[in-house]
Amino acid sequence: MEAFFVVNPVAGSGRARRAWNRLQDLVGAPLPSSLTRAPGQAVELALGAAHEGYPLVVAVGGDGTANEVVNGLMQLPPERRPAFGQVSCGTGNDFARNTGIPRRLETWLRLLREPHLRPLDLGRVNGRYFLNITGVGFDAEVAHLGGQLPTFIPGTFNYMVAILAQLATYRNQLMRIRVDGRSWEERCLLVAVGNLPHCAGGLNLCPTARADDGLLETVVVGDLTRSEVLRVLPRVFPGTHVRHPKVQVLAAREVEVDSDAPLHWQADGEVMAGLPARLDAHPAAIQLLAPAAAAAAGLPQAAQRQAEPSLPRHAGRAR
Incomplete structure (x- = not known):
C-alpha cells in the first residue's frame, strides 16, 4: 500500500x-x-x-x-x-x-x-480530534506539569513524578458536568472522556472504552481525599479504580465539562487551557491500518452499548 x-x-x-x-x-x-x-x-x-x-x-x-x-x-x-x-x-x-x-x-x-484497514472512531474536544483520552482536572494538571519535566524521563515514570508533585498542591474542584443532556455539579478529582482505554504511558483510565461503538466512556472521579487517591492510583493500571464508590462511568455521545477554576484540559497528552470542554463522538471517522486480528474483530459489545447511550456502566452512587 x-x-x-x-x-x-x-x-x-x-x-x-x-x-x-x-x-x-x-x-x-x-x-x-x-x-x-x-x-x-x-x-x-x-x-x-x-x-x-x-x-x-x-x-x-x-x-x-x-x-x-x-x-x-x-x-x-x-x-x-x-x-x-x-x-x-x-x-x-x-x-x-x-x-x-x-x-x-x-x-x-x-x-x-x-x-488491513478497520474503521476507527474519534473523539472531538473544542474542535480538536483525539484518539485516546481527554481529561479535565487532576490528570490534565499532571500532564501540564509532566510536559515541563526533562524529556529523558520515560513516559509512565514522568507521569508518576508529576502525580506525586500535584498531590501536594492540587485541590479537587467543583465541576459542572453534562452527559447527553443529563447535568449535575460535583466536586471532582478529574473527569476523563475516553475513545480508547489507556493514557499516560499505560494507565488504564477508561478501561471499557472502545473505538468502534460510536460512544465515549466518561469516567467521573469524585471528591477523593489524598489518602484515597494514593490507594486508588495503583488500581488505575489494571482499570479496577472504576469500582471505587466515588467513581462512576457512563457511555455518552456528547459531554461537557466546565468549572470556575482555571483548569487545563488535555487531549492525547497535549495540554490546552480554557473551559468549558465540549466533547462529542465521531463514529467510524477514519480508516486505521491495523493488525488483521484487530481489523476483523467483531463488535457484539459495541452493538449493545449503541442501544444504551448515557447509561452508567458502573455507578459509584446513584444521582
Whole structure:
C-alpha cells in the first residue's frame, strides 16, 4: 500500500529518528516523507500528503504526532480522506497499546505489505480530534506539569513524578458536568472522556472504552481525599479504580465539562487551557491500518452499548 510518512524526529527523545532510519534500511530505499520541525506542523504535512493523493498517511512518532496527523486528515471530507497508520516510537505510545499496532519494525512492515484497514472512531474536544483520552482536572494538571519535566524521563515514570508533585498542591474542584443532556455539579478529582482505554504511558483510565461503538466512556472521579487517591492510583493500571464508590462511568455521545477554576484540559497528552470542554463522538471517522486480528474483530459489545447511550456502566452512587 503506497504510503506517505510524517516523521517527528524528536519524538521519544530521538527514538523516532532512529526508528525512521531503521525502517528505511529495512525497506532498502527512501520512503516518501516529510520531517516536522515545529509543534503542530504534522497537521499541515498530513493534509499536504492527502492532497497529493496518497491513500495512507503514517505518523512516525508518539501519540502527539499521531494526534496531529489525524487532525490534518480530518480536514478532508470522508470520500477524500486517506487511511491513517502509525509507527509508534514516542514516550507513552498509548495509541499503539490500545489498538495492537506492533512496535517491532519488521512486524510493522508486514502490516504495510499486507494491509488491513478497520474503521476507527474519534473523539472531538473544542474542535480538536483525539484518539485516546481527554481529561479535565487532576490528570490534565499532571500532564501540564509532566510536559515541563526533562524529556529523558520515560513516559509512565514522568507521569508518576508529576502525580506525586500535584498531590501536594492540587485541590479537587467543583465541576459542572453534562452527559447527553443529563447535568449535575460535583466536586471532582478529574473527569476523563475516553475513545480508547489507556493514557499516560499505560494507565488504564477508561478501561471499557472502545473505538468502534460510536460512544465515549466518561469516567467521573469524585471528591477523593489524598489518602484515597494514593490507594486508588495503583488500581488505575489494571482499570479496577472504576469500582471505587466515588467513581462512576457512563457511555455518552456528547459531554461537557466546565468549572470556575482555571483548569487545563488535555487531549492525547497535549495540554490546552480554557473551559468549558465540549466533547462529542465521531463514529467510524477514519480508516486505521491495523493488525488483521484487530481489523476483523467483531463488535457484539459495541452493538449493545449503541442501544444504551448515557447509561452508567458502573455507578459509584446513584444521582
